[in-house]
Amino acid sequence: MHFAPDTEEALEFAVVLANTDAGASRSGTDEIATVAQLGELLADAPYSGRIDHDEAERREVALARAQIREVWTLGRDDAVAVVNRMLREARALPYLTRHDGSDWHMHATEPDAPLAERIRVEAALALIDVIRMNEMDRLRVCAADDCTGLFVDLSRNGSKRFCTVRCGNRMNMVAFRARHA
Template sequence: MLFAPDTEEALEFAVVLANTEPGASRSGTDELATVAHLEELLRHNTFTGRIDRDEAEVREVRKARAQIREVWTLGRDEAVEVVNRMLREARALPYLTRHDDSDWHMHATEPDAPLAERIRVEAALALIDVIRMNEMGRLRVCAADDCTGLFVDLSRNGSKRFCTVRCGNRMNMVAFRARKAET
């Protein structure tokens, strides 16, 4: 295991959130444009605590999405600045908790804090582990020519290159056709 289970879960949620952006989403559109989109995201990715279900919350979650996408592409030292700012702005105070089916894990905001703030802080806590373990290279942008999807490489050897099997297959087919055209 590379990271603690709650760290992996937070990183995976950050990826799902970041990949709702146009250009990274499966549909090619903003998959976080409406309250209904946010509800769909949360239906498949459980987030405990306060959820307002209004346009203001959607706007704030989109800002959190942009901040998470930014950190994904930064070097280790630059990421530290952004992660510290995310925690400072939320006045994060880490504490251990367990709820639902989750064993002891860390939160750093109260359950009634705004959703976007909780998302940013959960991502920041996970990113702290990534930074401390010097594993920023595990946070990647898809290697497919026409994709800006993000992913976290949790494989043992850290050799994953594409955000989805679909992107990998598409690029393999492009390479195959190019080789075939040469002969």
């Protein structure tokens, strides 16, 4: 499955952010519980523009994370309502831009908009493509029994079932042991 590069980038960051939640993280803790942890997450993130590095921003990003986790598990029609609300609340106005070595892509907020708002809007723009292409089934929750990690299946045949190789290997080992018991 191929989406536009900025769509894939936004979806992949949405997954990374969503999987910092205590219920989905590898550590079992909230991995953006501090401003410093949020800063570490953003070090590899595609966000330019305003970043405040304060507790208020961290709380707002955590709320954006919850909203992304919610929409990830919705059906197509229900997702539309949430995506539209995300865009409406931000008063999003899409425009094309090119910066930081990226070719033309869409933004819908100004660079000085709060970080959480930019995260929500970029996720919403990416989700618009997913919805329009009727590919909501590419947004998945890990099939491992003890994992709630999210992932986007960008494989050609759409057969990915686990958020990481680690989860896949663990479940394959469980199945192997069950067969040989």
